[in-house]
Structure formats: structure tokens, C-alpha cells
Amino acid sequence: MTVDLETKSRVDCLLTDSAMFIDRDELSAWLDCFEDDSRYVVIPRENRARDYPVALIHCDNKARLHDRVTCLRHANKFNPHFDRHILSTARILSLEDGVAAVESNFMIVQTTKTGESKLFCAGCYEDRINVTSPRARFRERIVVLDTFSIPTLLATPI
Amino acid sequence: MADLDAAWPRNDYSRVRYDLFHDSDVFEREQDRIFRGPVWSVLGLETEIPNPGDFRVTAVGTTPVVFNRDQSGAVHAFVNRCAHRGAELVREPYGNCKDHTCIYHAWCYTLQGDLIGVPFQRGANGRGGMPPDFDLREHGLQKLRVAVWKGVVFGTFTEATEPLPTYLGPLMIEHIGELVDRPVKILGYQRQRVFANWKLYLENVRDGYHASLLHEFNRTFGLSRLTQISGGHMDDRHRHSLLFQYAGSDDDQAARQAYARDRVQRGEYMTLKDTAIVRYVKEHPHGITTRIISVFPNAVFHQIYNCLGLRTIRPIDPGQFEIVFILFGYEDDDEAMTGHRVNQANMVGPSGLISMEDGEALELVQRATAPDRDAYGMYEMGGTGTIRNLDTRVNEVPIRGFWSYYSELMGIEPAGAVR
Numbered sequence: 353m354t355v356d357l358e359t360k361s362r363v364d365c366l367l368t369d370s371a372m373f374i375d376r377d378e379l380s381a382w383l384d385c386f387e388d389d390s391r392y393v394v395i396p397r398e399n400r401a402r403d404y405p406v407a408l409i410h411c412d413n414k415a416r417l418h419d420r421v422t423c424l425r426h427a428n429k430f431n432p433h434f435d436r437h438i439l440s441t442a443r444i445l446s447l448e449d450g451v452a453a454v455e456s457n458f459m460i461v462q463t464t465k466t467g468e469s470k471l472f473c474a475g476c477y478e479d480r481i482n483v484t485s486p487r488a489r490f491r492e493r494i495v496v497l498d499t500f501s502i503p504t505l506l507a508t509p510i
Numbered sequence: 511m512a513d514l515d516a517a518w519p520r521n522d523y524s525r526v527r528y529d530l531f532h533d534s535d536v537f538e539r540e541q542d543r544i545f546r547g548p549v550w551s552v553l554g555l556e557t558e559i560p561n562p563g564d565f566r567v568t569a570v571g572t573t574p575v576v577f578n579r580d581q582s583g584a585v586h587a588f589v590n591r592c593a594h595r596g597a598e599l600v601r602e603p604y605g606n607c608k609d610h611t612c613i614y615h616a617w618c619y620t621l622q623g624d625l626i627g628v629p630f631q632r633g634a635n636g637r638g639g640m641p642p643d644f645d646l647r648e649h650g651l652q653k654l655r656v657a658v659w660k661g662v663v664f665g666t667f668t669e670a671t672e673p674l675p676t677y678l679g680p681l682m683i684e685h686i687g688e689l690v691d692r693p694v695k696i697l698g699y700q701r702q703r704v705f706a707n708w709k710l711y712l713e714n715v716r717d718g719y720h721a722s723l724l725h726e727f728n729r730t731f732g733l734s735r736l737t738q739i740s741g742g743h744m745d746d747r748h749r750h751s752l753l754f755q756y757a758g759s760d761d762d763q764a765a766r767q768a769y770a771r772d773r774v775q776r777g778e779y780m781t782l783k784d785t786a787i788v789r790y791v792k793e794h795p796h797g798i799t800t801r802i803i804s805v806f807p808n809a810v811f812h813q814i815y816n817c818l819g820l821r822t823i824r825p826i827d828p829g830q831f832e833i834v835f836i837l838f839g840y841e842d843d844d845e846a847m848t849g850h851r852v853n854q855a856n857m858v859g860p861s862g863l864i865s866m867e868d869g870e871a872l873e874l875v876q877r878a879t880a881p882d883r884d885a886y887g888m889y890e891m892g893g894t895g896t897i898r899n900l901d902t903r904v905n906e907v908p909i910r911g912f913w914s915y916y917s918e919l920m921g922i923e924p925a926g927a928v929r
Contacts, residue, residue: 404696405852406837409856419782423780427870428866461715
């Protein structure tokens, strides 16, 4: 659907900012992209297609999302790497009560600390975004992973 | 071929030569002697194929396998390869069908794996076709022998494989049996490709020692600590294993001091804003909170608090394997319990707050051992010599048990081998 340029701009800004925060390893700033009452799920495409609830990362509230980042920072050991998100333009499906339903595609290239890059995953974001204030935030982000046979492991949020 | 006669400098498997994780001849021999040998492999769960005609693609070792349910409700399994020219027969990972038809030349098979259709078998216009003595009955799919126990589907390529209950033994029957004692409900799949040898994962799930050293989440929240009541038990032949744990059986402060003393924990312990993920709802009277149950050669059942799962391991080549996790609950779980299990699934799999580290650890071993294949890994935690059950997880003995049975099947036991 077509929306006013201001709404489109708020959506685009959130999508690019949130990806950039991950790529820069600024996960606190990334957390600020979510509303206080929000949901973040990274789900294999096969589970999404078959309505299975189990995901890879399943945070039903922001506290759990915050905990995920805490664990990543303080407990988990994983393959040291850099991420680069490559995003598609966003498709706005609807706008109701200040919340836009938005779909966009992504690929992530992972690079090791010794400088080797490879395509890590591809998939699609299914977002519900609160666009009422100049700084839009996610109410819900469902990351549907086409690459659901995860190479090695998936630590950093997508 | 690696010099397998030199594989074991000690007869108790307390040294394992790195060759075994890299050599391609070893890998081929494993396909013959183990996966196509006298073992029962887990194919999946019956509830994955609830209706007649439902099928799912899986694998036994590197061999592609399909299992399906026929019109009478019976479960069959066969190699996913057309008997004609070897094309992959079933191309969808799961689905429902009336029969299996190869796309290449449209040869058609029943859900029992029997060949029932060869287009133009008698030729066309009186020309061509198969020789007159061609018999459809002799060209069915290669079938596996199937056994279904409590909804778990097993398959074997060998007529001589012992009956499934004997193969599993009382320990597996008790502990797996308890996890599948009522109808299960699939909550979803997770898949992970690890660039390491498949046996490093079989070691990992028999390795009680690493669980709180590698996995800080376990240590921090006391899901699994070496200071707790715990242990590693095996079946009589030491091919399967059970690692078990009673969370809450140690003292938090004393445990933290013990880890700090041994220089494991160097920083502050973290805290959670939402602690539901580390809440255990008691489901069994004995109160075991974590069980990692490894079934030789390709399966692991786990109970980590209330997160239940079946993992099957599919070797791809000497340096790569895939783990398929099926997370499940029970048909009679209420909505809250299902939500709790889905939340606790955050702890397992390729993004697991506990288990993501395993993918990294296994690849570290694979990379670092590659250039020095005549060297050996060391397995002495819990003692050397006799392979026995221990009520501690400071213990690598179940790994030696695995290697012992592996060597028997591979025909590479050292002189005077401990079994």
C-alpha cells in the first residue's frame, strides 16, 4: 500500500538503524529499537510454514530479549565474527492505529576475524512497527530464516 | 587408509587418535560397519507421520532414507533412491502421497516400497520395452527393517540386528520410555550444520565434564554443575549413555567458590530480568532435572528442565554433520506448559543459551587436530581402565564406552581391549 513519505521514512530509518546497530555490535542501541512491550522471534521457515511455535530465538517480551543480549555479552562463547546486513527495500502491507505491518528481505554476510567472508543466511523480516513518533520502534519482529539449517551456530541477533 | 592397527595405544580407549576424526576411509568404513551394520538408528517420531500416506525424509549415516505410513497404518522405511537408475525418489522433506513416483522415468512404488509401475514395460508399437523376464517384484526399493517403540521409529539395514528392546537395554528403556510415556506433540524443528566430525558430537553428548565449564549458562543458573548430584551411566555394552543431573542438590555459594577456586569463573555472574526460562516444573517423581540420553549410533533424547527433544545426527563427510532437533511436548500439555517449553527451547539448538557453544567447541577441535593426525586426545577424567558407571560428572568414562563399542563394530579393537 502507499503511505505518506513521513511514515515511509520512519520505517526505513528503523530498518536500516536496527541492522546497522547489529553490524556495529551496538546491541544496547539495537534493544532500544524495540518498544517496551514487544516481541522478537527468529524462526526457521519450516516451522513458520507448519505453524510450529518453536524458534531459534524466542523472546515473548522485552525482558527476555534483554536477557538474550546479557547472555551473549557475559556467558556465551561463539565464533568471533563481523556481520553485514544487506537489506531489501521495505514493503508496507498495512497501517492501522499507528502500527505498520512491514515486510523486507535480508542477507547476512559473516566475516571471520581472519578476514574470510561468506553468506551466512537469507530470510525475511515480518515486522509490526509503531510509527506514531518520529523515532519508530518495533512492536513485533518475526525473522523468518530461509537458511534454517544453521551453519555452525547463530549467536548474534539477526 | 589410516593405520587402524595403531589407532589405540591403550586398550582402555583413554587415548583417541585424531585420524579417526579426519580420515575418509574411516568414514566410509563407518557407513558399512556401523550405519549399515547391526545397529538400530532412530529415524524419527511416529507423530511426524500421523496419517496414511504421510512421509518424512531422513538419513541413516549418509544413506538417504524415507519413512512413511501405509493405508493400514503400518510404518515402512526404505532408501530414498529409485531402483532403476538411482535418482532420488522423494524430493520433498515431508508430505503426503498415495505412492512414490520417480520424476526421471516415472517408475512407481507403493508405500510399502514395492515397484508397481514401469511405463512402457512392454514397449510401444511392438518395439522396445523391458526383457520378458523382467519381474517388478525383484526391483522394489531397498527396505529397512522397522521397529516402532513408544512412538519412536527405528530402522536397521541388517537382518541380524538384535531385537530392539535388547538393543536398547533396561537403562534406555527406563529413561527414554519416561520421556515418551504419553502421546507427544511436536513443537518444532531446529537444524544445525557443524563443520566437524560427527563423532565429536557423540563424544560431546557423553561428556559430563564440559557441561558447566563450556556452558556458563549452566554454571550460572545451576542447571548443571559438577558440584551437584549427577552422573554418567551406560548400558551393559557401554554403547548408550545417560548423563543425569539434579539441579538444586548443591549450594549456590559453595558451588561458585569451587568454580572460582579452579579459576573457571573470572567475572561477575550475570542475572536475568525474566527467570521463567530457568524454572523447573517437576514432571517425574525422581526429580531428575536434566537428562542427556545418547542412543548409539545416531540419536540423543534430552530433558533439560522442561525442554524435551530428540536429536538425530546425520554425518555428511568426515568434516561435516547435521543435527536435526525435534522439540516436543505432550498432547495433554495446557497452553501455559506449551509456552513454557517453547521458552525453554531457547536454551538448546544452534542458538541455544546453553548449547550454542558446542558448535564452536567441536569446530575448534576439528580445525586444530587436522594437521597432526597421528597425535592423540586424552580421556582420563573419572579414571582409566575399566569402563564403569560413575555418580559424578567429573567423568569422561562414557566417552571411552562409546569408543569401545565403536571399535568392536569397526573391527579395530586393540589387543586385550576393555569393553
